[in-house]
Amino acid sequence: MRFAEEIVVEEFLPTVRSMLAEELRSRGLTQSEVADLLGISQSAVSKYANGEVERNDRFLEDERVRNLVARISEGLAEETMSPVEALIEIEILVRQLEDRDLIAEIHELEMPELSGHGGDFNVHDPDSELRVTERVRSSLRRGLTIVESASGFASLIPAVGSNLCECTPDADGIDDVAGVPGRIFDVKGQATIPSEPEFGVSEHVASLLLAARRSGLDARAALNIRYDPDIVAALEEAGHGTAEFDAEYDDLDAVVGAALRENPDATVLYHTGGYGVEPIVYILGEDAEAVAEIARGLL
Known part of the structure; x- marks a missing residue:
């Protein structure tokens, strides 16, 4: 068993760990620095980085695992992510893979009698506040990666800047909505994200998202872009329902x-x-x- x-x-x-050690060493970090970041010994770093530890090919080849390792390595190396944040992101992926996914599949291969029981092989509480908020931040980071890498996204940014926000499932205030501090701006034709996502930093877009949710819209995220009739028409053509509201509101x-009704x-x-109000x-x-x-x- x-x-x-x-x-x-x-x-x-x-x-x-071996993938992280290998990636961090390739970024120029010393064995001592990698050991401190990963919380392991220098000799373990040497074994991981030199391929002396047996690795599971299914995890090694999984795109989600590779993407997570790349994101965490960059964050740790550039000090935009703490080891605690990295740990939580890894735990989030573990729980995902345990729930009728890759870890559950491997488990069922070793214990065929489990097949068909639909078990959620979770070892962590998925509903703790820390994990809920970190799941939001992790999702927001993935969305921001799309924004940052999308060629021409800067052309969609209004003069006041854009923000991409996501809220917790039971959000009831701005502090429950994560966004980009300082907003996303067009810098020489490139969408520029000044810092890591935080909660309670986007009053404008967060307020719109919360207002829509209070009116019954089942949405967890929002992004503001510049207004153009052609943009609205393109969104309608893509199958998205649209509604206009008055910019001069109390x-x-x-x-x-009223718009959603x-x-x-x-x-x-x-x-x-x-x-004095820019169309959005x-x-x-x-x-x-x-x-x-x-x-x-839209690009």
């Missing part, structure tokens, strides 16, 4: 609610500006990645 946790400890973690909930299926809200389009969706992909489809 072998537990799923043993697969995590004996196969997944050694594979990921009560955001009221004007957003006109078109309850709208996932794109926009206004055409007002006195807001794309809303299930998560930051989905919203970023919609925007990329």
Whole structure:
């Protein structure tokens, strides 16, 4: 009898640690620096980096694992991600792979009698506040990667800047919405993201997202882009419902609610500006990645 946790400890973690050690060493970090970041000995770093530890090919070749290792290595090397944040991101992926995914598949191969039981081989509480907020930040980082890498995205950024936001499932205030501090700006034709996502930093886009949710829209993320009639038309042609609201409002909930009553299926809200107010389009969706992909489809 072998537990799923043993697969995590004996196969997944050694594979990921070896990939991280290899990547960090390739970025010029010393064995001592890598050891400090990963919380292991220098001799272990040497073994991992030199391929002296047995690795599971299924984890090694999984695109999600490779992407996570690349993102964490960059974050640790450039000090934009702490070891604790890296650990939480790894744990999030572990839980995903345990839930009728790769770890569960490997487990069932070793214990065929488990097949068909639909078990969620979870070893961590997925509902803790820390893990909920880190899942939001992780999703937002993935969305921002799409924004940053999308050729021509800067052309969609309004003069006031863009922001990509995502909220927790039970969000009831701005502090429950993560966004980019300082917003996303066009710097010489390149979408520039000044810092890592944080909660409570995007009052404008976050307020719009929360107002839409209070009006019944099932959305967790929002992105603002510049207004253009052709952009609205392109979004409609792509199958997204649109609704216009008044830019000169005293009560955001009221004007957003009225717009959504006109078109309850709208996932794109926009206004055409007002006195001293720049016209803006807001794309809303299930998560930051989905919203970023919609925007990329406009390019």
